[in-house]
Amino acid sequence: MIEFNDKQILILQIAEKLFAENGFDGTSIRDIARDANVNIAMISYYFGSKEKLLERLIFFRSQDLRIKLKNLFEEAIDPIQKIEKFIEYYIEKIDSNRNMYQILHFEITNKRRAMDLEAFTEVKKGNLQILEKIINEGQQQKCFKTNIQVPLITPTILGTYFNFVTNKPFFENILGLDSEDKFNSYIKNELTNHIKQTIKSLLIYEN
C-alpha cells in the first residue's frame, strides 16, 4: 500500500474538487497547482502525469468507495428493513463522495480513459452480491416477489440519485430549494425516501 504525504493529499483533494467541477480536460495542472499552492512541476513529479494523478486519485478514494454492507446483512432485521438500510447507506456514502463519483461518472466511463477500474467492478459486484443475498432472503421469507431482475436494482438506485444531482439547477428551481442546505437535506430525506419506496414497491408487489 502506497502512502501519500500531506502535500500529495492536498493535491489530490484540490484535483478532486476541480475535476468534479470542470472535468478532467477542463482542469489544467496549472489550476491544480495554483489552488494547492504548489509548484506546477510537483504534479508530474509526484504523480508522473496528469492521467496518473487521476488514477492515484481514484485509488486514494477507492477505500471510501468500497461500501461495506456485510455487517448489515448480519443484522437481526427483516429483509425490507435491510433494503431500506442498504439504500440509505448507499446514497449516504455516494453523497458524501459526490465529487469523486461525479468524476467516475463523467470521466472514467468515456472511451478515452483506458483506466483500470477492475477494483470498482469488484466493488460493484460485491455490492450486487450483498443485494442478491438480501433479496434472496426476502424471497425465501415470502416478503419479496419472485421474478426480480436484481442487476437492474442498483441502476435505479444510483441513477435516480445521479440524475437528480446532475440536474441540480432544474430541481432547485421546480422544488424551490433555494439553498445548498435545502438541496442536501432534500437528498437525505425526500429523495432517499423516494428511492426506498420505489425499490420496496418493486420488490414487493406483483403486477
Next chain:
Amino acid sequence: MIEFNDKQILILQIAEKLFAENGFDGTSIRDIARDANVNIAMISYYFGSKEKLLERLIFFRSQDLRIKLKNLFEEAIDPIQKIEKFIEYYIEKIDSNRNMYQILHFEITNKRRAMDLEAFTEVKKGNLQILEKIINEGQQQKCFKTNIQVPLITPTILGTYFNFVTNKPFFENILGLDSEDKFNSYIKNELTNHIKQTIKSLLIYEN
C-alpha cells in the same frame, strides 16, 4: 428556422459522435475536421467557433428531443397503459439520440458551460406536466395511490436508463451481452420493462 447544408450536417454528426465519445474538451476541431473530411477552418467558417458549434448541435437535435407525448394523453387507454407508453416512448426517444443525451448529460451540467438550455428546461417541464396529468387521472380513477412525488419519477426513469448505458461494459459483462445488438435489445426490452415495473409499482402500491 435556420437550415443546415449537407456539409454542415455532416460536421454536426461527426461532432456529436466525438463529443459523446471524448467530451467537448477532449475533442479538437482538428479531430472533427479530420473525421468529417473537411478543412479545419470550415468549423469556424460555418459555426463561428467550437462553442457555437455545440450550441448549433444542440439546436439541431432539439427538435428530435421534443418528445411528443400529448397525443398519448388523449388516447383511450387506462392510466397504467399511458404510463407504460410514456416510459416506452421516452426511453426509445432518448436511446435513439443516445449520443446527444450523453453530451447534454456530460457537458451541459458542468459549471464551465454557460449555455442557454431554456429550450430543454421547457421540454422537461412540459414532459413533467404530461406525467402529472396522467398521474392525476390515475389518482382520480383510484388506480394510483395518492401520495406521489411526481417530480422524482423522471429521475428514476432517466437515471436508471443512463446509469445502465454509462456502465455499459459492466452490464455487458455480468449480463453476458456480447454484441451491440444484444445490448440494444436488452435496453429495448428488459431494461424498459424493468423501468415500467418500477414506476408502476411505485404508483400503485401503498407501503
Next chain:
Amino acid sequence: MIEFNDKQILILQIAEKLFAENGFDGTSIRDIARDANVNIAMISYYFGSKEKLLERLIFFRSQDLRIKLKNLFEEAIDPIQKIEKFIEYYIEKIDSNRNMYQILHFEITNKRRAMDLEAFTEVKKGNLQILEKIINEGQQQKCFKTNIQVPLITPTILGTYFNFVTNKPFFENILGLDSEDKFNSYIKNELTNHIKQTIKSLLIYEN
C-alpha cells in the same frame, strides 16, 4: 491612366479610412468589405491583393498629393510672401489628405513595404526644387540669408505638422482644444502661422 469604377472608389475610400485608423496590418479585408458593403472576394478581384490595394490607393490619391505650386512661383509677390503661401498651401493640402498621409507616414517607411514610391519621391523633389527657386530668388533679392540648408526646410514644415497631429490627444489636452473643430481650426491658423514664422525666421535672420 487607369480608371476606377464607383465600387472600386468606394473600396479605396473605406480602405483609406481604415488603414489610417488601424494601420495596414490592423485592417483586414473583411473589415473593408464589411464597411464598404461589398463581397470579400471583391477586393482581391478588383485589386489582386491587399498589398496591391494599398498601391492603387496611393496611386489613386497621388494626383491630389501632387501639390501644384508652380503658379505660385510665377505670382508677382515677394519671396517672403511666396514662402508663406508655399507653407500655407502645403499644410492645407496635406491636412485635407490627412488620412492618406498618415498611411504613407506609417506604412510606407517600413522596411516591409517594398512599394514603388517613385511618384512620391518625384513630387517631393519637385516641391524641393520649387522651394529652392523661391529661396534662391529671395537670396538674390537679399531678403534671405545665404547659408541655408534647403533640403532641411521641408522636414521642419512637415515634421512640425505631423508631430502635432500625431500627438493629437496631448495637444488637445494642454491647449484646451475640446472639439474637432477647434483642433482643425488650430492647425489652420495657429499651427500654420507658427510654421510660417519658424521658416521665415530661419531664412531671414543670420545667427
Next chain:
Amino acid sequence: MIEFNDKQILILQIAEKLFAENGFDGTSIRDIARDANVNIAMISYYFGSKEKLLERLIFFRSQDLRIKLKNLFEEAIDPIQKIEKFIEYYIEKIDSNRNMYQILHFEITNKRRAMDLEAFTEVKKGNLQILEKIINEGQQQKCFKTNIQVPLITPTILGTYFNFVTNKPFFENILGLDSEDKFNSYIKNELTNHIKQTIKSLLIYEN
C-alpha cells in the same frame, strides 16, 4: 522595480528592433522567437502575451526616455546656450533610442492601442515646463522675443528629426549619405545644427 533576466532582455531588444522595423502587427512572436533564438512559448511564458511584451518593452525603455534636463537649467550659461543644449541633448537622447521612439510614434498613437502612456505624457509635460522656464528666462533677459507659442517648439524639434529619419531613403539619396555612419553623422551635426538654428531664429527674431 521588476528585474529582467538576460534572456528577457534579449527578447526585449529583438522585439524592439522588429517592432520598429515592421510594426507591432507586422511582427509575429515567431519572428521574435526566431531572431532571439528562443522557443515561441518563451514570449508568452515570460511576458504573458504579445501585447504585454510591448508594455514591458516600453516600461523597460522608459527610464532611458526620461530625459533629465533639469541640471541644464541650473547651469551658468545664457538662455541661448541653454536652448542649444536642450535641443542637442533631446535629439541625442531620442536618436540613441530611435527604435523605441519609432515604436511609440507609430504604434501607440494609433487608436487601436489602448495603452497607458500617462508616464510619457508626464515626461512630455515635464520637458515642456523646462523649456518654458528657459524661454521665460530668455524673455526676461530680453534675448528672446515676447510672443512665443512654447508648446509648438517641441513639435518643430521632434518633428524635424522624425521626418528626416522616417524619410531616410529620400535624404540618403538627395544628400548623398551612402553609409549608415554618414547618415548618423549628418543627424548629429548638420540636422541638429539646423534645428538649433531654426529654434534660435524663431525665439530671437521678431517678424
Next chain:
DNA sequence: GATGAATGAGTGTTCATTCAT
C-alpha cells in the same frame, strides 16, 4: 527531494486568397 526555467506539441481562431459557377 524539490523546483524554476524551458519546450514541443497542440489549441481555437483569423487571415488573404482562390476557385467553381
Next chain:
DNA sequence: AATGAATGAACACTCATTCAT
C-alpha cells in the same frame, strides 16, 4: 462580371511535461 464557398497558412496562446540544478 461577380461572388459564395472553401482553404492552407499563419496567428497568439496554453498545454503537460522535462530537465538541470
